[in-house]
Amino acid sequence: MKINENTLLEGHNAVLVPYNAEHVPRYHEWMKSPELQQLTASEPLTLEQEYDMQKSWREDDDKCTFIILDKQRWADTSVEEEQCMVGDVNIFLTDPTDPSLAELEVMIAEPSHRGKGIGKEVTRMMMSYGVTKLGVKKFEVKIGLDNQVSVAMFKKLHFQEVSVCKVFKEVTLEMMVDEPVRARLLDDTADMKERDYRQTCSNRQELVSQ
Template sequence: MRENENTVLRGQRVLLVPYERHHVPRYHEWMKSEELQKLTASEPLTLEQEYGMQQSWREDADKCTFIILDAVLWDQGCPEHHCMVGDVNLFLTEPDNQASAEIEVMIAEPSFRGRGLGEESVRLMLSYGITVLGITIFEAKIGQENLASIRLFKKLHFQEASVSEVFQEVTLRWEVTEQERHWLTEATPFQMATYSEIKQSITDRKS
């Protein structure tokens, strides 16, 4: 999505940055994992195909993705690709009026799971979806065996909407009422910056 190509969201523990070509090799290594393929219902891709997917995420108006960086590592001066821990995505299901979207999150690095990075990333993406994209309904489709993700989204006020025995997945839904919007705003302080500023800070570190 061009909308977020120069946007960075900064929370307390994570930075969300747009998915760029230089992120692809690390992302490709993640997706060789059979565990992640199963959890994300993904098929393994070649590196060339992964570059094509990155371009699709950049160009398609109904897709929005951010790479999740660990803010602690970033603040310590680690190279950007060493700070990568996962990604968070929106699939706009009604792209004409952008009223609803499916949300996904993946913490790909095992050592970074269970630290709350996935939860904060989802909160930031929900805030971005509401304030910038005008999303009013979010859905999460999760494999029934992925109990950690189901617990995460229920903690974030998502309610079970349906269960598919055929696909072995549960659909959770969150509607953006004024009460829910206020709860999210209070619970999710964040800053919005430009990716150009982030990349300049990398250049400054190297000089």
């Protein structure tokens, strides 16, 4: 999605940046993992296919993707951005007749960064972005039945379970964004900073220390 191609979102422990071509090799290595393939219901792609996928995520109007960076590592200018990557977060506008409906996906690919609250933080950040920039009024997540950690996280974020599909072995949870939900979401992400991505790349250490 073009809207976020120069957007950086900075939270407490994570930074969200646009998914660029230089991120693809690391992402491709992640997706060789059978565990991640199962958790994300994904098929392994060739590196060339992964580059094509990155381009479509950048160009298509129904996909909004950010790469999740470890903020502490990102603050060290000697560390390349690709080495700060820990996962990704996506919004898919799945219904052409209802652009206010969004499917949300979060992947913490680096095992060392799981269970530290990063998934919850970036989910809130992405939801806040979706509500304020994309006009999202209803979020939906589809999670494999085996992935009880993610199910529990979304329930803590006040998502409600609406259905279980035994065939695809997944559960669907939803959240309607009414005024109380919107107010709570914006309050939870009040400290989130939105920055110009290209400008920030050159002086990230200075910004983090502010």
